[in-house]
Amino acid sequence: MLARFITLASGTFGAAASSQFPEFSQQYLQRLGGAVDELRRFAAGFDADAAALGLTRQEALAQLAEGGAMGAQRAETMTGVLSRFQQLQADLAALQDLTPMQRVLSAARFSDPEVAAAAWASFQPAIPVSADGLIFAGGGVLAGVLAAGLLLSVLRLPFRALGLAA
Known part of the structure; x- marks a missing residue:
């Protein structure tokens, strides 16, 4: 009974957590685009x-x-700003035309801590109603159930060794 509850709770948690990726990735892209626009303006001013x-x-x-x-x-600061601009611009170019399913495979492009923190600070979880959100929710259920099964198997090992569990 407890094992079923843990498995159900893990699957539900996995679904709720993973179904948020499409929306978070969209908000990250919006923030990324804003950061690139601002840095582009700054770099253009320097170049001018x-x-x-x-x-x-x-x-x-x-x-x-x-x-x-x-x-x-100041030269060191500008070098860092221009380098960040180039990296964010490359990330945006690589991510902007991808579907949420494809973005998962490019998760390393979600690496700017300032953009991620800003996106996370304004992120509002929502019930997934898009196909992508439902697919991610299904994947989360599967991951949660598998994680719970693995955890329960590991927890049962000492009892099996003693012959106390079926």
């Missing part, structure tokens, strides 16, 4: 400033780095 002085981005960064401690710190 560099171009006005007849410099490439790399030349402007090098020149900035030679401008004392503040310039070196």
Whole structure:
């Protein structure tokens, strides 16, 4: 009786948790798009400033780095911002046309901590009514039931060794 309850509870939890992925991934993509747009504006401003002085981005960064401690710190900061922009832009390009099922296979692209934290902070769980949500819920039930079965099997091992369990 307890084993059935644990299995049912695990399956229900798995369904509830995994069915949220399609919506979370959509919200992550919206936040990612906003971050890319903002960083694009920032990078374009930097590039425009560099171009006005007849410099490439790399030349402007090098020149900035030679401008004392503040310039070196600013060059390092800008290098990080531009690198993040390129990474987020690549992630967005790779994810934006994928279905939620395909996004699971690209889960490594959901790796920006700032974007993920912002998406998670505003995320509202919902009952899945889309086909993708229901498919994820079914996968979650299966994963939950399998996890419960594995856990119960491991917990029964000592009792089986003693001949106390069937």
